[in-house]
Structures are given as C-alpha cells and as structure tokens.
Amino acid sequence: xxxxxxxxxxxxxxxxxxxxxxxxxxxxxxxxxxxxxxxxxxxxxxxxxxxxxxxxxxxxxxxxxxxxxxxxxxxxxxxxxxxxxxxxxxxxxxxxxxxxxxxxxxxxxxxxxxxxxxxxxxxxxxxxxxxxxxxxxxxxxxxxxxxxxxxxxxxxxxxxxxxxxxxxxxxxxxxxxxxxxxxxxxxxxxxxxxxxxxxxxxxxxxxxxxxxxxxxxxxxxxxxxxxxxxxxxxxxxxxxxxxxxxxxxxxxxxxxxxxxxxxxxxxxxxxxxxxxxxxxxxxxxxxxxxxxxxxxxxxxxxxxxxxxxxxxxxxxxxxxxxxxxxxxxxxxxxxxxxxxxxxxxxxxxxxxxxxxxxxxxxxxxxxxxxxxxxxxxxxxxxxxxxxxxxxxxxxxxxxxxxxxxxxxxxxxxxxxxxxxxxxxxxxxxxxxxxxxxxxxxxxxxxxxxxxxxxxxxxxxxxxxxxxxxxxxxxxxxxxxxxxxxxxxxxxxxxxxxxxxxxxxxxxxxxxxxxxxxxxxxxxxxxxxxxxxxxxxxxxxxxxxxxxxxxxxxxxxxxxxxxxxxxxxxxxxxxxxxxxxxxxxxxxxxxxxxxxxxxxxxxxxxxxxxxxxxxxxxxxxxxxxxxxxxxxxxx
Amino acid sequence: xxxxxxxxxxxxxxxxxxxxxxxxxxxxxxxxxxxxxxxxxxxxxxxxxxxxxxxxxxxxxxxxxxxxxxxxxxxxxxxxxxxxxxxxxxxxxxxxxxxxxxxxxxxxxxxxxxxxxxxxxxxxxxxxxxxxxxxxxxxxxxxxxxxxxxxxxxxxxxxxxxxxxxxxxxxxxxxxxxxxxxxxxxxxxxxxxxxxxxxxxxxxxxxxxxxxxxxxxxxxxxxxxxxxxxxxxxxxxxxxxxxxx
Ligand SMILES: Cc1cc2nc3c(=O)[nH]c(=O)nc-3n(C[C@H](O)[C@H](O)[C@H](O)COP(=O)(O)OP(=O)(O)OC[C@H]3O[C@@H](n4cnc5c(N)ncnc54)[C@H](O)[C@@H]3O)c2cc1C
Ligand code: SF4
Ligand code: FES
Numbered sequence: 106x107x108x109x110x111x112x113x114x115x116x117x118x119x120x121x122x123x124x125x126x127x128x129x130x131x132x133x134x135x136x137x138x139x140x141x142x143x144x145x146x147x148x149x150x151x152x153x154x155x156x157x158x159x160x161x162x163x164x165x166x167x168x169x170x171x172x173x174x175x176x177x178x179x180x181x182x183x184x185x186x187x188x189x190x191x192x193x194x195x196x197x198x199x200x201x202x203x204x205x206x207x208x209x210x211x212x213x214x215x216x217x218x219x220x221x222x223x224x225x226x227x228x229x230x231x232x233x234x235x236x237x238x239x240x241x242x243x244x245x246x247x248x249x250x251x252x253x254x255x256x257x258x259x260x261x262x263x264x265x266x267x268x269x270x271x272x273x274x275x276x277x278x279x280x281x282x283x284x285x286x287x288x289x290x291x292x293x294x295x296x297x298x299x300x301x302x303x304x305x306x307x308x309x310x311x312x313x314x315x316x317x318x319x320x321x322x323x324x325x326x327x328x329x330x331x332x333x334x335x336x337x338x339x340x341x342x343x344x345x346x347x348x349x350x351x352x353x354x355x356x357x358x359x360x361x362x363x364x365x366x367x368x369x370x371x372x373x374x375x376x377x378x379x380x381x382x383x384x385x386x387x388x389x390x391x392x393x394x395x396x397x398x399x400x401x402x403x404x405x406x407x408x409x410x411x412x413x414x415x416x417x418x419x420x421x422x423x424x425x426x427x428x429x430x431x432x433x434x435x436x437x438x439x440x441x442x443x444x445x446x447x448x449x450x451x452x453x454x455x456x457x458x459x460x461x462x463x464x465x466x467x468x469x470x471x472x473x474x475x476x477x478x479x480x481x482x483x484x485x486x487x488x489x490x491x492x493x494x495x496x497x498x499x500x501x502x503x504x505x506x507x508x509x510x511x512x513x514x515x516x517x518x519x520x521x522x523x524x525x526x527x528x529x530x531x532x533x534x535x536x537x538x539x540x541x542x543x544x545x546x547x548x549x550x551x552x553x554x555x556x557x558x559x560x561x562x563x564x565x566x567x568x569x570x571x572x573x574x575x576x577x578x579x580x581x582x583x584x585x586x587x588x589x590x591x592x593x594x595x596x597x598x599x600x601x602x603x604x605x606x607x608x609x610x611x612x613x614x615x616x617x618x619x620x621x622x623x624x625x626x627x628x629x630x631x632x633x634x635x636x637x638x639x640x641x642x643x644x645x646x647x648x649x650x651x652x653x654x655x656x657x658x659x660x661x662x663x664x665x666x667x668x669x670x671x672x673x674x675x676x677x678x679x680x681x682x683x684x685x686x687x688x689x690x691x692x693x694x695x696x697x698x699x700x701x702x703x704x705x706x707x708x709x710x711x712x713x714x715x716x717x718x719x720x721x722x723x724x725x726x727x728x729x730x731x732x733x734x735x736x737x738x739x
Numbered sequence: 740x741x742x743x744x745x746x747x748x749x750x751x752x753x754x755x756x757x758x759x760x761x762x763x764x765x766x767x768x769x770x771x772x773x774x775x776x777x778x779x780x781x782x783x784x785x786x787x788x789x790x791x792x793x794x795x796x797x798x799x800x801x802x803x804x805x806x807x808x809x810x811x812x813x814x815x816x817x818x819x820x821x822x823x824x825x826x827x828x829x830x831x832x833x834x835x836x837x838x839x840x841x842x843x844x845x846x847x848x849x850x851x852x853x854x855x856x857x858x859x860x861x862x863x864x865x866x867x868x869x870x871x872x873x874x875x876x877x878x879x880x881x882x883x884x885x886x887x888x889x890x891x892x893x894x895x896x897x898x899x900x901x902x903x904x905x906x907x908x909x910x911x912x913x914x915x916x917x918x919x920x921x922x923x924x925x926x927x928x929x930x931x932x933x934x935x936x937x938x939x940x941x942x943x944x945x946x947x948x949x950x951x952x953x954x955x956x957x958x959x960x961x962x963x964x965x966x967x968x969x970x971x972x973x974x975x976x977x978x979x980x981x982x983x984x
Binding site: 244 | 767769770771773777778781787788789790792794795796797798799800801803804817820826828850853856857859860863865867868869870873874875876877878880882883885886889890892893897899900923927929930
C-alpha cells in the first residue's frame with residue numbers, strides 16, 4: 106500500500122499545519138542547492154520563478170524554442186477560484202466538494218481541498234503580475250460558470266486565459282533569469298532521469314539544435330512536462346506534446362497512476378479528413394449559451410436550419426435537466442458518442458453534433474454574443490470557413506486532458522525521492538474526471554504555492570550535490586545516444602507520424618470514450634504488433650547531430666507505444682466505470698457509469714519492472730471529510 | 740487539389756540556401772498549410788530525401804511557433820492569420836506557392852523555414868514584467884481596473900510573439916512586439932511604477948539585438964495575427980522619451 110503522507114488533522118487545517126511544520130533552509134544557504142525543472146508551462150514556469158525568488162539555483166529545460174510556447178498557452182476558457190465574488194454560495198468547501206464529485210470520488214481529498222484553498226491567492230498573484238482578466242464596468246473582476254458546477258467561479262481573459270496566465274508566469278520566469286540564479290535551456294529535451302542511490306539527482310538532455318547529449322546534476326528534479334493526450338494522435342494538444350519525460354522517469358522507477366484516465370473534451374471541432382493533424386478545441390464556455398442537439402431521425406440529410414424544432418433532440422437538456430448543456434465533460438462527451446454511434450451524427454463524416462446559438466442570439470442580440478465569444482466564433486470561421494452566427498457549430502469529443510500521470514504524494518513527490526511532478530504530468534487532484542478550468546489552477550497552484558514549500562522541506566534533509574558527473578549519468582548518456590542511433594539505423598519505410606496515427610486509432614476505437622474487455626484484449630495484441638513493426642519498419646531521415654524533427658518525433662512515438670500498452674492494461678484492470686473510464690460491462694440501467702466502491706476505491710498505481718511486467722500498487726482512498734455518493738447530474 | 744511548391748532549403752545557419760520545387764497533386768482544400776507540409780515530408784522521407792524543416796506546435800494560432808512567408812505574404816495571405824490557420828482553400832487549384840523563412844537580421848535562419856526568434860525573449864528579460872514575487876500580491880479586487888482599460892491591456896497582451904511584425908517590416912523593426920508589452924504593462928496600475936525603467940531597458944535591448952528603427956509604415960499592424968495596434972508604438976516612444984530626458 107502506498108503512503109501518500111497526508112498530514113493528520115481536520116482537512117481545513119492540514120495545509121496550514123504542513124506549512125507551519127515543514128523544514129526551512131536559511132536564506133544564505135539556499136544558493137548552495139540546485140533544482141532542475143523540466144517544463145515551462147504554468148507549472149514549470151511558476152515553480153522555477155518561485156524557487157529562484159527564494160534564492161535557490163534553478164536550471165530550467167524546455168524542448169520549446171521559447172518558454173512562452175508551452176501548451177498552457179492554448180487554454181481558452183478560464184481558471185477557477187472560490188472567491189465567491191458573486192455571492193452565489195461558493196466557498197472553498199463547495200469547490201472542494203464539486204471537484205471530488207466531478208472526479209467521481211477517485212481523487213485524494215486532502216490534495217483537492219488544498220487546491221481549492223490556494224485558489225484564492227492564485228487570482229491575486231495573477232492580477233499582480235498584470236494578467237488582464239475580464240472586468241465589470243465597475244472595475245471588479247468578472248466571473249462565469251463552467252461545466253459540472255452551479256456557481257460562477259471561473260475567471261477568464263477573453264478566450265485566451267491560458268495564454269494570459271502563461272505570459273504572467275513566463276515573465277516571472279524570465280525576470281529571474283535576469284535577477285536570480287536561474288538559467289533557461291530552450292530546445293533541450295529531457296531524455297532520461299539520473300538516480301543516485303535511489304534519489305533523483307539529475308537528468309540527461311539532448312540539445313535539439315545540435316544533437317548534443319549531456320547530463321545535468323542537481324539536488325532535486327521537478328517534472329512539469331504537461332499532458333500526454335496527444336498519444337491519441339488526434340487531440341486538442343499541440344503537435345509536440347509528449348510523455349517522454351514522465352515515461353523515462355517511470356522506466357527509472359517512478360510509479361504511474363491511472364494512465365488510462367484521459368478526458369475527452371465534448372466541444373472540439375470534428376475530424377474532417379485523414380490528413381488532419383489535430384482537433385481544435387472550442388472553449389467549453391460556449392456551453393453557457395449554446396444548446397447542443399442532434400436530429401431525432403438517424404441518418405438525417407437536411408441541413409440544420411431545415412430541421413424543425415420538434416425534430417431536434419436536445420439530448421443533454423433531456424437527460425440531465427438540472428445541469429443541461431453544462432453537464433460535466435465525461436458525461437457530455439459520452440452522450441455525444443452515444444448519439445453519433447446511434448446514427449444521429451451530423452457533418453460530412455457524421456461524427457459531430459450541433460452547438461446552436463440561435464436562441465441566445467435571439468434572446469441577447471448578436472452583439473452581446475459577439476462580445477462574449479467573438480474570438481471563438483472567429484477561430485471557428487478561420488478553421489472551418491463557416492459562420493457560427495448564422496448556422497450552428499459542429500462539435501465532437503476529442504482526447505484532451507490526462508488525469509493520469511506520475512503518482513505523487515501530498516508533497517507532490519513521486520515514490521522516487523527528490524523527484525517532484527507538477528501540473529498535468531502528475532496524478533493528483535482531478536480523480537477520474539477533471540472539471541473545466543481546474544487544471545490551469547492546479548498547474549499554477551502546484552508551482553507557485555505548494556512545491557516551493559515541499560521542495561525546500563526535502564532539500565533541508567539533503568547535502569548539496571558536488572559532483573558534476575557520476576557512473577550512472579555516464580551510463581545514461583550512453584544509453585540515450587545508443588537509443589538515438591538505433592532509431593536512425595532501422596531504415597524501414599514507415600514514418601514516426603504514421604505509427605503515431607495507427608497507435609491513435611487503436612486507442613480511440615478500443616480504449617477511448619468507452620472500453621470493453623474484449624476490445625481491450627484486441628488492443629493489447631494490436632499495440633504489441635505495432636511496436637514490433639516500429640522496430641522493423643521505422644524510417645527516420647537525417648542524422649542526430651543537426652536539427653532533426655523526425656528523430657525527435659520517433660523518440661516520442663517509441664515512448665508512446667510503450668505507454669499505450671500500460672494504458673490498456675490499466676483500463677482492463679479496473680472492472681468498474683468511473684468518470685472518464687467507462688467500461689461497457691459496468692453501467693446502470695440508464696446507461697450511466699457504475700462505480701464499484703467496494704472493490705475499486707483506490708488509485709491503480711503501476712510499476713514497470715525491468716522484465717517488462719506491470720506490477721500493481723494501490724493507494725486506498727479514504728473519504729473522511731465528505732460522504733461518497735452516486736454522482737448524479739440529473 | 741494540385742499545387743507547386745517552391746520551398747527555401749537551407750541546411751544550417753551558415754549554409755547558403757536555395758529554392759527547390761515540389762509538385763503535390765493529391766491535396767485536400769481543407770488541409771492547413773502545415774498539414775500540406777506534413778504530407779510533402781511523408782513523401783520526401785520515403786524517397787530517402789531530407790524533409791522540410793518548419794516550426795509549428797499548437798496549430799491553432801496561439802503559441803506563435805509557426806510562421807513563414809507564403810508568396811510574399813508574411814504568415815498568411817489571409818488577413819490577421821497565422822500560417823497554421825491558413826488552409827489550402829485560400830489558394831486555387833494549380834497555384835504556385837513560394838515558401839520562404841522570415842528574413843530579418845535578428846532572426847537567423849536555423850534550417851529551411853525555421854528561424855531563431857530568441858531575441859524576443861532577451862527583450863522581455865530586460866523588463867517585460869512586473870516585479871512581484873510569489874506571495875506578495877494584495878487581494879485581486881483591491882485595485883480596481885475599469886472594463887475598458889482591462890480590455891485595452893488585453894489587446895496589447897494578446898501578442899503571441901510570432902515575429903511576423905519584424906519579418907514584414909522593411910527595417911526589420913521589433914517596435915510592435917516590444918511596444919505591445921510595454922503598453923500592456925504600463926496601462927495597468929500594477930505595472931505603472933516600473934514603466935519608465937522598463938521602456939528604456941527594453942528599447943535598448945531591441946536596438947542591441949539588431950532590430951531596425953520604426954518608420955511607421957503600418958505594415959506590421961496589417962499582418963499581425965492578433966491585430967496589435969501601432970498606437971502602442973506611440974505609447975512606447977512617449978514612455979521612452981519621458982524617461983530618457
Ligand atoms: C486546447 C486546450 C484548452 C484548455 N483549456 C483549459 C481551460 O480553459 N482551463 C483549464 O483550467 N485548463 C485548460 N486546459 C488544460 C490546461 O491548459 C493544462 O492542463 C495545463 O496548462 C498544463 O500545464 P503544465 O504546466 O502542466 O504543462 P504544459 O503547459 O503543457 O507545459 C509542458 C512543458 O514541458 C515541456 N516539456 C515536456 N516534455 C519535455 C521534455 N522531455 N524535455 C523538456 N521539456 C519538456 C514543454 O516544452 C513545456 O514547456 C486546456 C488544455 C488544452 C489542450
Ligand atoms: S505584435 Fe503581432 S506580429 Fe508581432 S510578434 Fe506580436 S503577435 Fe506577432
Ligand atoms: S502553430 Fe501555434 S501559432 Fe501556429
């Protein structure tokens with residue numbers, strides 16, 4: 106059984122108590138310690154700047170050309186905080202409850218409470234950095250509501266909340282590179298973790314501009330490398346998002362929790378053709394005013410406007426009257442898939458549903474709607490060439506967010522001492538389903554407010570590392586170089602991209618929005634075969650000592666192929682449905698997810714042994730503060 | 740759909756580049772420009788040729804990573820769009836497209852269509868921030884900011900750092916990029932205190948990086964994917980002169 110090191114005491118006091126008792130390092134001694142941070146998204150940038158402000162040496166790595174390009178930049182909708190500025194009954198407690206319930210009671214209470222607690226200060230921090238959140242005419246901050254909750258706790262900056270928050274974090278980071286002991290290595294990809302006596306003491310990176318493979322030693326390593334939803338190939342993530350950092354750490358012994366829990370976002374744009382490389386998200390905030398429907402008649406051929414009101418099925422409003430179009434993501438996505446599978450899908454590939462603004466435009470006027478969603482409508486037009494003011498949008502579910510990730514304890518430290526994992530890369534706060542606007546928050550809170558304390562607490566018990574190299578790091582460098590050479594040497598006839606597409610297809614159809622034992626078993630075989638073929642048929646052009654995007658891709662796909670198999674293993678092992686994990690065998694009479702608390706009230710935490718076997722560890726989930734119940738949004 | 744592509748090929752910073760021609764006959768008009776290049780690269784790789792290096796990441800116009808010149812249009816022939824937001828429906832069947840990298844002294848060409856835009860980070864490093872440490876912030880509603888001011892600050896803050904403004908400018912000036920940040924921060928009460936120092940330091944760094952001077956041709960505003968207004972350049976100049984006097 107895993108120990109999550111949750112401090113004792115009432116849930117409201119755990120974090121305060123932790124902070125009051127954690128170990129500190131004298132300001133003048135802090136500069137003797139070095140921390141490596143991989144990733145410059147919200148989690149990585151925020152923890153880097155915060156540690157540097159405290160006086161630690163920080164070395165930051167990103168494969169991006171600039172820290173500002175991390176995929177946090179793409180978040181549109183908003184960030185949650187229990188400020189209760191609306192006087193609508195919000196509180197830390199309610200946010201905590203909504204999040205645990207939203208996660209289908211598969212997250213760790215203490216972590217979630219802390220996230221809600223720290224949400225208040227985060228908005229203050231962002232505003233102080235110059236993040237231009239939306240404001241009322243009176244000058245006060247404005248809020249809106251998001252899926253899965255009945256209060257308005259979402260702060261936003263038009264449709265570019267992630268980009269604005271990331272600007273704030275990036276600026277704080279880059280300021281420290283001027284005034285603090287912080288260096289930034291851009292275009293450097295972490296390819297291995299270095300352990301010394303079981304503790305994380307460094308990384309191996311590859312300089313993507315000249316291919317140089319090098320080790321970097323430190324007293325602690327923080328991974329803030331984002332989500333791996335791109336494993337499905339078609340997803341809302343950026344082209345270069347990958348699992349390599351966490352997967353390489355996993356291979357060095359870091360446990361992986363709930364790998365199969367991936368959220369499918371209900372409002373992304375549908376796939377239009379085989380050539381397509383990504384699915385663009387349309388912010389969930391659109392569901393505040395848009396109504397989702399499909400034609401009642403399967404195989405309908407008329408255009409949206411020709412279908413009379415009585416022949417439309419507003420299925421979310423029908424099935425979930427109290428939450429309606431704002432039902433949580435897993436439920437909305439699955440409901441859409443149900444309609445599409447039953448032949449009600451619309452669009453050229455019949456893989457979408459309508460999101461209709463005509464009622465809202467009639468009610469509020471086009472101007473009001475344009476003010477709220479103008480840039481999203483503009484984006485929709487740019488991508489599809491269609492005008493959402495005059496015809497409904499077409500949307501469909503798409504792989505989006507990894508609830509799963511490296512397992513961490515209350516201190517955000519993995520089972521490997523000295524290895525911390527922050528942001529989307531960890532498994533912590535979202536359980537089996539993430540609520541909208543909670544992950545920007547989690548990434549920020551992890552980095553600004555939590556890790557600075559817990560990392561210092563850890564470092565206080567360590568002696569600053571002196572050596573610049575070690576036998577382990579030399580070996581790591583060698584292994585990494587050999588790996589690159591091997592990928593280049595196969596010289597088959599299938600590109601990394603093609604393997605990635607094939608892999609994505611297997612996962613989408615057999616381990617996506619719904620999962621079935623027999624299909625998962627098929628997926629296992631197909632993935633094995635794909636992996637074998639990868640080592641025979643892969644082709645990577647060029648060499649390893651120059652810019653070589655193909656080689657970068659191949660390494661990431663190689664890791665994805667391994668992770669995919671663990672994902673399927675995880676989905677097979679969990680004989681229940683919860684949140685995003687919907688096992689067809691486990692549903693209620695009404696077709697809703699059926700949890701099995703008796704047998705599965707734990708997080709599945711995986712170790713991969715050197716013999717290539719998976720070993721299951723469990724973190725039992727104790728619900729002390731709230732009563733676990735059936736998750737209903739009816 | 741059929742297109743002929745003349746693409747700038749250059750193996751590294753020092754190398755001399757040249758255009759090479761490729762004919763693609765099986766394109767779909769819904770493809771985006773990066774998807775078209777994915778398609779070309781797939782063919783090149785299988786023919787044991789070097790694929791075209793080009794940057795892209797989010798492919799939805801927000802990360803600022805993509806961007807090259809298409810038939811003389813910086814980023815895109817479409818108005819205020821990034822390269823990744825440009826679809827083949829913007830062209831006619833049979834068209835010839837010339838694709839070349841952004842050209843500016845401060846943006847060295849790294850390979851084919853990829854350029855080095857790290858100069859932008861170095862400009863921000865000189866003061867493109869508010870000096871607040873984690874934990875220092877007062878209650879967010881403690882300082883009110885009018886709706887219009889917040890919206891204006893947002894307009895300036897929406898710059899994605901793509902570099903199109905530099906590439907289109909005959910002086911290769913980074914005035915639009917730099918002024919957007921100066922203006923974003925100086926418009927907000929939190930950022931006003933450091934406004935003067937910020938403007939001087941950032942403008943000096945901009946010059947040091949080898950960007951040219953602004954001569955107000957307005958070309959930058961016209962291509963900027965975020966429609967950043969050149970009025971920010973006026974703000975920047977004001978801040979700069981105020982403080983250097
Ligand atoms: C389209 C979209 C919209 C979203 N909208 C919202 C929203 O409205 N509200 C909300 O709360 N959440 C939203 N999310 C989720 C949220 O944006 C992310 O969960 C969050 O930003 C993740 O931040 P991060 O810092 O963990 O990772 P990221 O921002 O993804 O950063 C990862 C960093 O790690 C680096 N990296 C990765 N691997 C390596 C390696 N091996 N070596 C070196 N560097 C590496 C990358 O270069 C990058 O700098 C959205 C997500 C998407 C995709
Ligand atoms: S000002 Fe516009 S064109 Fe220039 S970098 Fe910013 S977004 Fe790009
Ligand atoms: S790829 Fe991100 S802006 Fe084009």
